[in-house]
Amino acid sequence: MKPARKNAVLYRMVMKDHICPFGLKSLDLLKREGYEVEDHWLKTRRETDRFQSEHGVDKTPQTFIDGTRIGGNDDLRRFFGKPVKDPSATTYAPVIAVFLMTALMSVATSFAAGTLATPRTVEWFIAFSMCVLAILKLRDLESFSNMFLGYDVLARRWVRYAYLYPFGEALAGVLMIAGILVWISAPIALFIGGIGAWSVFRAVYVEGRQLKCACVGGDSNVPLGFVSLTENLMMSAMAIWMIVKAVLL
Structure with missing residues (x-):
């Protein structure tokens, strides 16, 4: 029937x-x-x-x-019992998408260069991530600056820093991909990464504030916290590694 x-x-x-x-x-x-x-x-x-x-x-x-x-x-x-997206719900999806794609890009770049699983692969991963995150910020600089001013300690004292930050992140990322001008890229990355890490730690873990992270742009619902702190620490670690490598090698 x-x-x-x-x-x-x-x-x-x-x-x-x-x-x-x-x-x-x-x-x-x-x-x-x-x-x-x-x-x-x-x-x-x-x-x-x-x-x-x-x-x-x-x-x-x-x-x-x-x-x-x-x-x-x-x-x-x-x-039909299907999930319905809540536009105000927090999500880590944008950050996961960025880091997953940049990880694949770094592996693909290493493969094209004839090497895999080398320190350079990790360097490319962090540098690619910096560039992609900078793109997401620069697509709407005003929106990014509005959210960034909510927690960054330097931007709250000097507002123009909120507008300069994505350009510094992009410049450091591009130079790190090329492996040139370490004495420009590394200090920039260490500076913005260090201030960013302290800003996130202070806002979330000292002051206990519940904020959204501007790391993927000012229109995201990514919560400010561990992921944001890790991103800034990775940038700082990359800068220190580049300086050490330049000195020793």
Whole structure:
């Protein structure tokens, strides 16, 4: 005996200059859940406003199953028992993504250079991480500076430091990747890493403040704490190692 067909009705915005991404996600989710979808396109702003007024809703897409309105994409995900992202929830996902990719980049670079698992691989990992983190800060410098000023001890005394920090991080990272001008890159990394480590330690472990970290940009929900402290300590350790290596070698 064939299982009963599952039917759903979806209303979503498909306009010349805008295709609603949540409508596409709802359509995809319904199909993956085995539903035959009656897909209605709202092609103009007037059609969309009329639909919303008729059904007493203020957003689209809207899904109906067995004549019952389920709601928007988040409501549909809840209906199927899927997780719904909380935009205000803290997460380490951006930091994990950065460090995972830079680790793979450093291994790939070592492989291309004909070596693997050498001290240079670790150097590249830290230097690549510094560069990527600098990019994330520089994409919205104002947002970064606003969050950074909340805890950095030097930036709170000299605001311009909040704007200079990502450039210093980027410069030190690029020079460390190239392995040149150690007497420029290492002091910069040691300076910003040392101040950063003390700032995080003081804010989190001395003052007990619960803040978000600006390490991946000012719009992140990464909590300030162990990861932020480790990042700064790694930068400082890299600087010390580069100086020692330059002196001894």
